[in-house]
Amino acid sequence: MGGTIPWPSLSGTIGMILNVVIDDQLLELNVPDAFLHQAQDFFARMDSDMDRGWQVNREWVEQPDRMLRAQIAANKLLTALENEDHNLGRLMAGYILSRVPEVLTVELNPAGETRDHRIEVAETASAAAPTAQIDEAIAHAGIPKGLNKMQAMAQAAKDVSKVFKMGRQYRFSVYNHATGTWEESPAIADKAQAESMREYAFKARFEALCG
Secondary structure, eight states: OOEEOOOOOOSSOOOEEEEEEETTEEEEEEEOHHHHHHTHHHHHHHHHHHHTOEEETTEEESSOOHHHHHHHHHHHHHHHHHHTOHHHHHHHHHHHHHHOTTEEEEEEOTTSOGGGSEEEEOTTHHHHHHHHHHHHHHTOTTOOOOOOHHHHHHHHHHHBOOOEEETTEEEOEEEETTTTEEEEOOOBSOHHHHHHHHHHHHHHHHHHHHO
16 A cells, blocks of 8 residues: 555646645545636535534534644545545545645544544645745736836736635636746645735736736
């Protein structure tokens, strides 16, 4: 048992990988970007259910926090892996990736309870990884160059959307001139951070347009 889980293929390329350790073996669970996008309504319903409180083993938790919600999903993921329920497994892996984008590894404890599942996160991932992905978006081919400052300001406002909420996360979109499509930022848990990242993207796109 190890390697990439052979889940039935879905439309869309591999988008994100959730590293899961169970019984000292590492599994790489692939969750396509298209699937993550399609499952947002399901994730929102999960959050809505947990907003009303949740039974965590013998304890009733009035308002599970973000990490406990991820542990609840991890517990469901464990059940899905044991039962070879590929659809539920992908949904739970997707939920964790969507709500804890800085996750490094999920260590499942088959003999433990919900709170015994360990979720390791990267301290700097929430800031560094999104910035790297935004830098890639700013570097898209096809961006009109050499605009004056007024033109660049107006174009940047068209190319970088306002921050919007998706489920319990925040995102914004950057326009790819080469493909004619909008590309979403990574999921960001904090609105203030999302606004800061959006400002970074706007400034970078403005400078690219001026260049």
